[in-house]
Amino acid sequence: MTRNTPTTITLTGAGGQIGYAALFRIAAGDMLGPDRPVRLRLLEIPQGMKSAEGAAMELADCAFPLLEGVELSDDPNVAFDGANVALLVGSRPRGPGMERGDLLAANGAIFGPQGRAIGVHAADDVRVAVVGNPANTNALIAQRNAGDVPAERFTALTRLDHNRAVGLLAAQASRPVTAIEGITIWGNHSATQYPDLSHATIDGAPAIDVVGAEWGRGPYIERVAKRGAEIIEVRDGSSVASAANAAIEHVRDWVLGTPAARDGGPAPWTSAAIHSRGEYGVPEGLISSFPVRSAGGEWQIVEGLSVDEFSRGRIDASVAELVAEREAVEELGLV
Numbered sequence: 001m002t003r004n005t006p007t008t009i010t011l012t013g014a015g016g017q018i019g020y021a022a023l024f025r026i027a028a029g030d031m032l033g034p035d036r037p038v039r040l041r042l043l044e045i046p047q048g049m050k051s052a053e054g055a056a057m058e059l060a061d062c063a064f065p066l067l068e069g070v071e072l073s074d075d076p077n078v079a080f081d082g083a084n085v086a087l088l089v090g091s092r093p094r095g096p097g098m099e100r101g102d103l104l105a106a107n108g109a110i111f112g113p114q115g116r117a118i119g120v121h122a123a124d125d126v127r128v129a130v131v132g133n134p135a136n137t138n139a140l141i142a143q144r145n146a147g148d149v150p151a152e153r154f155t156a157l158t159r160l161d162h163n164r165a166v167g168l169l170a171a172q173a174s175r176p177v178t179a180i181e182g183i184t185i186w187g188n189h190s191a192t193q194y195p196d197l198s199h200a201t202i203d204g205a206p207a208i209d210v211v212g213a214e215w216g217r218g219p220y221i222e223r224v225a226k227r228g229a230e231i232i233e234v235r236d237g238s239s240v241a242s243a244a245n246a247a248i249e250h251v252r253d254w255v256l257g258t259p260a261a262r263d264g265g266p267a268p269w270t271s272a273a274i275h276s277r278g279e280y281g282v283p284e285g286l287i288s289s290f291p292v293r294s295a296g297g298e299w300q301i302v303e304g305l306s307v308d309e310f311s312r313g314r315i316d317a318s319v320a321e322l323v324a325e326r327e328a329v330e331e332l333g334l335v
């Protein structure tokens with residue numbers, strides 16, 4: 001049997017926690033399937049290189065049949081060479097006393113050059129998923145620096161928020177997660193995000209009827225939107241395995257497609273922050289979370305969903321934050 005051509009995956013921040021949680025699953029085939037060999041390119045800064053080297057040694061010790069090679073570099077021009085998939089995880093976390101502008105500037109210094117390297121060196125079919133925070137605006141910075149790479153190829157992760165929204169709804173309804181469909185995360189991967197139950201169902205029944213509007217449009221939204229902070233509080237560090245899992249699912253669905261419809265109903269959708277062409281009133285060019293399906297290797301926004309006044313207000317508030325972040329990075333000359 002001939003072996004498929006390997007897919008080159010560049011992972012930044014490979015020496016960090018999410019990198020460590022993601023690498024072994026990617027090499028085992030969880031992301032691109034059991035018949036797709038992978039070649040890993042790991043990008044780190046010099047301080048993170050030892051840790052990335054250790055991960056590469058352990059990858060070798062797993063003898064994964066799908067893994068065709070692991071290369072390490074601290075140079076984006078080398079690490080993104082030939083990349084088909086780029087997972088941008090490494091970023092600058094907010095430090096004590098750091099203002100938002102400082103954070104955006106520090107990340108601009110990372111995602112600008114990485115975007116340029118992707119534009120010059122990555123494969124023609126490159127697909128980029130940004131995990132490092134502030135993820136949507138980091139993705140925008142990379143995209144706006146990447147020359148001719150189509151804007152649609154730059155995305156940011158809201159799959160973790162989506163999965164949290166499914167898990168917390170299932171727990172409230174005492175139903176398995178498989179009973180739930182039709183949740184959407186709108187907007188920014190931040191506390192302003194809007195987990196929307198308007199079209200969600202539990203065992204086919206409107207979710208809002210099952211859990212009640214008071215909870216579904218109140219504490220539920222808060223809980224999902226602040227789940228990242230809740231995890232930080234409990235484990236004294238931000239989410240790692242769930243973030244790696246969400247990144248893997250985001251890329252898997254993007255490349256291999258979201259599931260087809262069951263029982264003749266509409267095909268399920270998920271959430272991802274993707275390039276807006278003005279859908280649902282989200283200003284063009286922002287990388288904002290939408291209800292999405294994927295087919296043929298492309299995300300498609302689920303259109304035609306009704307948006308009531310409550311949802312409109314929530315979506316607009318999160319999108320306003322994205323607009324403000326875009327203005328800030330434009331003023332800083334990062335895009």
Ligand code: NAD
Nearest residue numbers: 013015016017018043044045048090091131132133160243
């Ligand atoms: P970490 O600190 O353990 O690892 C980050 C790694 O990135 C470090 O090894 C660091 O050396 C490396 N790095 C820094 N700058 C780099 C650069 N310019 N190029 C390459 N590597 C670089 O952090 P983590 O727990 O792995 O989290 C990484 C990021 O993911 C953080 O920004 C975190 O807030 C974010 N995050 C996002 C989500 C999401 O859903 N979008 C969820 C959880 C965490």
Ligand code: LMR
Nearest residue numbers: 133227228229231238239
């Ligand atoms: C998360 O959602 O867990 C991360 O983005 C970390 C954070 O700061 O919330």
